[in-house]
Amino acid sequence: MATTDPNQRRFRGCAGIDDFEIVQKLGEGTFGVVSKARSRRSGTIVALKKILIHNEKDGFPITALREIKLLKMLSHPNVLTLQEMAVERHKKDVKKRATLYMVCPYMDHDLAGMTTNPDITFTEAQIKCYMLQLLEGLRYLHDSHILHRDMKAANILINNRGLLQIADFGLARHYDGPVPQPGRGNGEAVRDYTTLVVTRWYRPPELLLQLRRYTPAIDMWGAGCVFAEMFEGRPILEGKSDLNQAQIIFELVGSPNEDNMPGWSQLPGCEGVKEFEPQRGNLRNRFRNLHPEAQNLLAELLKLDWRKRINAWDALKHPYFHSQPLPSRPEDLPRFEESHELDRRKHHEKRAAMPPAPAGGTVGMGPDEAWGAGGGRNYGPPNGYTGYDRRGPRDQRVPPPPPRAYDSRAPSHDTPPLARRPAWQNGPDSRRPPLPPPPHMNGSSHLPPPPPNGHLPPRPPPPAADGRLAPRAPPPNPRGGPNVDTYIPSYSAARRDDAAPPNGRRNSRDHGYPRDRPPPNARDRDRRTRSRSPDRERRERLQDRERELYRR
Numbered sequence: 001m002a003t004t005d006p007n008q009r010r011f012r013g014c015a016g017i018d019d020f021e022i023v024q025k026l027g028e029g030t031f032g033v034v035s036k037a038r039s040r041r042s043g044t045i046v047a048l049k050k051i052l053i054h055n056e057k058d059g060f061p062i063t064a065l066r067e068i069k070l071l072k073m074l075s076h077p078n079v080l081t082l083q084e085m086a087v088e089r090h091k092k093d094v095k096k097r098a099t100l101y102m103v104c105p106y107m108d109h110d111l112a113g114m115t116t117n118p119d120i121t122f123t124e125a126q127i128k129c130y131m132l133q134l135l136e137g138l139r140y141l142h143d144s145h146i147l148h149r150d151m152k153a154a155n156i157l158i159n160n161r162g163l164l165q166i167a168d169f170g171l172a173r174h175y176d177g178p179v180p181q182p183g184r185g186n187g188e189a190v191r192d193y194t195t196l197v198v199t200r201w202y203r204p205p206e207l208l209l210q211l212r213r214y215t216p217a218i219d220m221w222g223a224g225c226v227f228a229e230m231f232e233g234r235p236i237l238e239g240k241s242d243l244n245q246a247q248i249i250f251e252l253v254g255s256p257n258e259d260n261m262p263g264w265s266q267l268p269g270c271e272g273v274k275e276f277e278p279q280r281g282n283l284r285n286r287f288r289n290l291h292p293e294a295q296n297l298l299a300e301l302l303k304l305d306w307r308k309r310i311n312a313w314d315a316l317k318h319p320y321f322h323s324q325p326l327p328s329r330p331e332d333l334p335r336f337e338e339s340h341e342l343d344r345r346k347h348h349e350k351r352a353a354m355p356p357a358p359a360g361g362t363v364g365m366g367p368d369e370a371w372g373a374g375g376g377r378n379y380g381p382p383n384g385y386t387g388y389d390r391r392g393p394r395d396q397r398v399p400p401p402p403p404r405a406y407d408s409r410a411p412s413h414d415t416p417p418l419a420r421r422p423a424w425q426n427g428p429d430s431r432r433p434p435l436p437p438p439p440h441m442n443g444s445s446h447l448p449p450p451p452p453n454g455h456l457p458p459r460p461p462p463p464a465a466d467g468r469l470a471p472r473a474p475p476p477n478p479r480g481g482p483n484v485d486t487y488i489p490s491y492s493a494a495r496r497d498d499a500a501p502p503n504g505r506r507n508s509r510d511h512g513y514p515r516d517r518p519p520p521n522a523r524d525r526d527r528r529t530r531s532r533s534p535d536r537e538r539r540e541r542l543q544d545r546e547r548e549l550y551r552r
C-alpha cells in the first residue's frame with residue numbers, strides 16, 4: 001500500500017486468536033465487540049475488535065473492510081494504529097466462516113467514558129491538551145483527503161500517558177475535494193456524498209439540511225461538540241429526532257439566514273426548518289463561564305456556514321491555546337482509572353443512550369487509491385504546537401488553588417474556569433434528559449414522506465402554534481409502511497437472514513446497504529428473537545423502507 005511516511009509501521013499480517021488471552025470486554029459498537037486482551041507472544045495489552053458478520057451470505061462487512069484499509073494506510077500519533085489482524089478458525093465447524101479481529105494498541109479510556117465518569121474532573125489545561133491532539137489528528141486526516149464522518153466523544157481514545165487518538169474509521173472515506181487551506185475555511189467539495197453519516201448528536205446543520213456536497217467541515221462541527229462536552233460533562237446537543245436536532249442547534253447558534261449560512265434555503269432539507277421560530281442563539285450565554293477565547297473557538301467550530309467554519313489548521317493556531325492556563329503536556333496529565341463506553345453504560349444505565357452510529361453510505365476510498373498518509377506534509381510526534389505548560393507534572397508543582405467547577409449557570413464570566421464537574425453534580429436541572437427512545441424504533445418526531453427520487457429530503461410535519469412540531473400521521477410509503485427518521489438507519493431488520501434487498505442483490509457490494517451491520521447492542525439481538533408483535537411488524541415495515549432509501 002502506498003504511503004509517503006517512511007516511519008509508518010508495517011502491517012505484520014495475521015495472528016491466530018490463540019495468541020491472545022481476552023481480559024475483559026470494553027465496548028460493544030454497532031459494528032463489532034471490542035475487548036481488552038494480552039498478547040501471549042509479547043505480553044502487551046491490546047484491544048481486539050471482533051468483526052461481526054451478521055449475515056454469512058453477505059460475506060465480510062464492507063464497513064470493516066473500509067476501516068481496515070484506511071487504518072493500514074494512516075500513520076499519525078493521534079490516529080489509532082491497526083497493528084495486525086487476528087483470525088479465529090472454528091475447528092469444530094469447518095464450514096463456519098473464520099472470525100476476524102482487528103488488533104490495536106489498548107487505550108485506557110474513551111472520551112465519552114471519561115467525561116461521564118464522576119471521579120474524573122478535567123482542568124482547562126487538560127482540555128486544551130486533548131483539543132490540540134484532536135485537532136492535530138483531524139488536520140492529518142483532512143490533509144490526507146480523509147473525512148472521518150463519525151466524530152464523537154466515544155470515538156476518541158485516550159491513554160494514561162495523555163495520548164489522544166481518533167478511532168473508528170467505519171464511516172470514513174476518501175475526500176475528493178481540495179485540502180482545506182489555512183485562513184480559508186474548509187473549501188468546496190467537488191462531488192456529492194451520502195448524508196447518512198455522523199451520529200445525530202454530533203451531526204452538523206448542513207448534513208441535517210441534506211447538503212450532499214459536504215467538506216471536512218463536518219468533522220470540525222463534531223470537534224466543536226466534543227470540545228464543549230468536555231466542559232459540560234455531557235453531549236451538548238442531544239436531539240431526539242433529526243428535526244429536533246436541527247431545532248436545538250438553531251437555538252444554540254441562531255437560525256440560518258442568507259448571511260450566516262448562504263445557500264441554506266436551497267438545500268433539500270430546509271423546508272421543515274423554515275417553519276421554526278426564529279432564534280437568535282444562546283451560545284455565548286450558555287457558555288458564558290468559559291474563557292472568552294474558548295467561547296470564540298467554540299463559536300468558530302460551531303459556525304453554521306460550513307464554508308467559513310474554522311479548519312483544523314487555523315483551529316490549532318487559535319489564541320485559546322496560547323492563553324493561560326497553557327495546555328498541559330500529555331505526559332504531565334494525571335492517570336485515571338480506565339473508563340470505556342461499557343463502564344459508562346453499566347454505571348449510568350439510566351442516562352440517555354447515544355443514538356446509534358449511522359450505517360454510512362457510499363463505500364470506499366474514491367477513485368484515487370494512490371493517496372498516501374500524510375499527503376506529503378511532514379507530521380510526527382510531537383505535534384507542531386510548542387506552547388505547552390512546561391512546569392512539569394502537576395504533583396511536582398506548588399498546588400494550584402482548588403479547581404473551580406465550571407458552571408454553565410453562573411451569571412457571568414469573571415475568571416477563567418479551572419475545572420469541569422460532571423453535569424449531575426450541578427443540580428437537578430443539569431441532569432440528562434430522560435432516556436430517548438432508540439431512534440430506529442421510530443422514537444423520532446420526524447416522520448417524513450418518502451423522497452420522490454431518493455435524493456430529496458423528507459418534508460417534515462408543519463409546526464404547531466407554539467413552533468414545535470406537531471405529530472402527524474405518516475403518509476404511506478410504496479411498501480405499505482410509514483416512514484421514519486431516515487438518518488438513523490436501523491440495523492436489526494436488515495440483519496434478518498431472510499431480508500432480501502428490494503432489488504434482490506445480496507452481495508456485500510450493495511454499497512451502503514446496511515445488512516452487513518451487526519446489532520448495535522445485545523438488546524437488538526433480543527428483539528430479533530422475540531415473537532412478532534404488531535409493533536415489531538410495523539417496525540420491520542419502517543426498516544424495509546429505510547433500507548430502500550438507504551440503498552439509493
Ligand SMILES: Nc1ncnc2c1ncn2[C@@H]1O[C@H](COP(=O)(O)OP(=O)(O)OP(=O)(O)O)[C@@H](O)[C@H]1O
Pocket residue numbers: 026027028029030031032033034047049080104105106107108109110154155157167168170340341342356357
Ligand atoms: N484500541 C482501543 N482501546 C480501548 N478501547 C477501545 C479501543 N477501540 C475501541 N475501544 C472501545 O470500544 C468502543 C467501540 O469501539 P468502535 O467505535 O471502534 O466500535 P464500533 O462498533 O465501530 O462503534 P460505533 O457503534 O460507535 O460505531 C469505543 O468507544 C471504546 O470504548
